[in-house]
Amino acid sequence: MQPYSFSSARELFESAREASKDAERIRRQLLAMEARATSLGAGGLGPRVASTPNPQRMADAVGAMVDREAALERRQAEDYDLIDLACEVLYGREQDGAGGLWSLVGWRADALWWHYLGGRTWAEVGRMMGYTPEHACRQAMAALDACDAWGLAATIAGTGSAAD
Numbered sequence: 001m002q003p004y005s006f007s008s009a010r011e012l013f014e015s016a017r018e019a020s021k022d023a024e025r026i027r028r029q030l031l032a033m034e035a036r037a038t039s040l041g042a043g044g045l046g047p048r049v050a051s052t053p054n055p056q057r058m059a060d061a062v063g064a065m066v067d068r069e070a071a072l073e074r075r076q077a078e079d080y081d082l083i084d085l086a087c088e089v090l091y092g093r094e095q096d097g098a099g100g101l102w103s104l105v106g107w108r109a110d111a112l113w114w115h116y117l118g119g120r121t122w123a124e125v126g127r128m129m130g131y132t133p134e135h136a137c138r139q140a141m142a143a144l145d146a147c148d149a150w151g152l153a154a155t156i157a158g159t160g161s162a163a164d
Helices: 009-038 057-091 100-105 107-117 122-129 133-150 152-157
Strands: none
Touching (some): 009 057, 009 107, 009 133, 009 152, 057 100, 057 152, 100 107, 100 133, 107 122, 107 133, 122 133
C-alpha cells in the first residue's frame, strides 16, 4: 500500500469515494474489453478478398489492448488500496472488526461507509439507519471530526477517546 497524506478524515473519505467510483468504472471497462476480445464477430458467406498493408496490424492491436488492460488493472489496484485504507479507518485492521471508528462511534461508521464507499445519498443512508438524512449526515460529520481529533492511527486501533 502506498503512503497517503490527507489534511483531514473528510479528505480521505472524499478521495475514497472517487476511488470507489473509479474502481467500478474500471471493472465495467475490463468486462467490456473481455467481451470484445472474446467476440467471434459476424461472418458472411460471400467471398472475401482483402489484404492489409501492415501484416503486424493484428499483433499491434492485441499489444495495445494488453497494455491498456494492464494500465487499468494498475489504476484499479491503487483505487482498492485507498478503499482498503478507508475501511481500516472505519473498522480497524483486525479480522473480527475490533477497532476502527466503528468501535468508537458505532453506526456512524456504517453511515460513512454507505455514503462514501457505497455511493448512497444521505437520504438513502438516513432511511437505512433509521434516522433523518440531516441527522445521519450531521452524526457522520461529527464522527469524521472525532477521527481528525484522535488521529488516523488511534482511530484504526480503536483507541481514540474524548480524553485523548
